[in-house]
Amino acid sequence: MRILFSGRPAYGHLYPLLPLARAARDAGHRVTIATGPTFVPQVAEFGFDAREAGTSIGVAEAEAVQRHPDGPVVAVMATMFADILARRTLADLGPMLEVDRPDLVIYEMSDVGAAGAARRAGIPAVSVTIGRSMPAEARGFAAPSFDWIWGGDVPADPMLGDACLDLWPAGLADPVAAAVPTRFPLRPVPWSAPAPPWTSPGRPLVYLTLGTVSFSATDVLRAAVSGLARLPVRVVVAVGPGDPAVLGPVPANVQVFRFVPQGRVLAEADLVVHHGGSGTTLGAAAHGLPQLVLPQGADQFVNAAALAAQGSGLELTGDEVTPEVIAECARTLLGEPVHRATARTLAAQIAAMPPPAAVVADLAGYATR
Template structure:
């Protein structure tokens, strides 16, 4: 069957869907990605064709406008304190609805021409439910966020009411089977979602090429990965580095600083126990690590959970504060900020047998979740 996957062009949204797309393709189905923006090229790097639904539309403008309205120079922030409050949900849904409306014309045109028999969509991308309703085909919304909002699809439909009316869409998909990739113990929110094991896919190895020798060797001492993701470094996140280097030099560990595609001139001199790397697939590194320090993005948090390593999270924006709270509450990591990331805190995290024990527990919980191939078989059944 033909399967259309609708997503945003951000790495975290695309990467979350790739394992299921692989499972569906391996089962013999035709998979096509749809979204807007240059980031959709990540689909091609993973082996899938894609269609840019809005090649001439500035999809960053809604973010900039809201940041200006809130006097925020970086990321928008939701769910501080680990609580999903209605004003935050409303704010997020309004943003997602506006972004979805921008790609809606392209999504409708593509769906009418390509005629998919199943639509898979991240649950925060409203173009998926729109075209599934238009064609009256089953919809599978995937939630890859710890801040799970069970009725996200319905909320987006409501804020996109004018777009639905424009295309004369009054019905709903015949089947809606939501899927979630986050383990229940990290957010016990009950819903009708099928659980699907998160398989870490953190991007194509094309940028890396052959894995470096140091990564294939046993570390001489404990290794700690430090990453700020793809978004934070662009919005002042590198300002933490000078003070951080002084703290890292006092820790008996080897640090891998993975900063992606940033201007090397912005990186301060580093101590001898810090290795500077550009972009690295996190899942290729985390297996050799004893801990990870990161910004709290959902993809990075899930990759660390799958590796079973303790986490120190320096949340910056978006839903990262919620993720940090979930990690700390579950007992497998620490939520802090840049001013409190000290050599002592890192040393204590590395020494904590309790953090390590619970990190392994959650890894085993994830390992026991149904694999993407099992979910692919379930999805085949709902179309037949």
């Protein structure tokens, strides 16, 4: 079977696709990965057939803001994802699909132009829930913007389409994804960029990150470092593509890196303090870890609320994000057993989800039905 994966050139968008792509390749299927030019070399280094398609979210955001300088956020987002990004992806993928004729297109949910290209080529497409679906109000506002992509037959969720690979366990279920007509549960498996060698500094260990897109939240990161350093713990900080020097001098019990092998760090950690990105949220949940979430944008607020409702995490926003409050919340999560118990429930749910290798076989049946 020939499978084309398509994703935006960003860690949180593209990397969730790679474990499934690797499983498909290992099963003998021909795998191609299409993404923006900045990530093509990385994908090629991982051993995949990498093709250039689409552009970055940053480029699309700049153009959308120019079109709507005073418009509501939902208008900017609809212009980005249903117009600029989608049209660029569709234009690049359309000829590629006609030549390669894959049996299946798998796209991360924001790369909906890939679904449009697949529909025009008569190829089945399946989305991957790299994040939460749009709130109902935003979905209703944006739906007409997606009409051209789906040829007038817009699915209930215009980004997830009629079939999806759902990474969310039952305790954090996205009800919109759960209602997609054809749904394949898929165990979230981490994929980390190559990182320098890392040795655990000891325990108790707190892992702190604001992900690879921090929304310029340097002050939040500094507050978290300051608060966590007051506790009798070791703190490992990953700043992503940013410069570690932006934090300035840090206390002796804090280590700062650009990237870390997140799976290894999570295996040693006792608490994760983070932004609420889906990759970190699901990675920490898979390891049964309590989480303190400091959401900064996108669907991070929804993820934080879901963790708090499930019982394995706490959420801080706005003026609550101070060193003192962060330290107190971390002390609570490290000391009280209830959060760890509910976190272990999530870990058990994730462990019971089908792994990528098992899902590949289901997808083969879907593509040839």
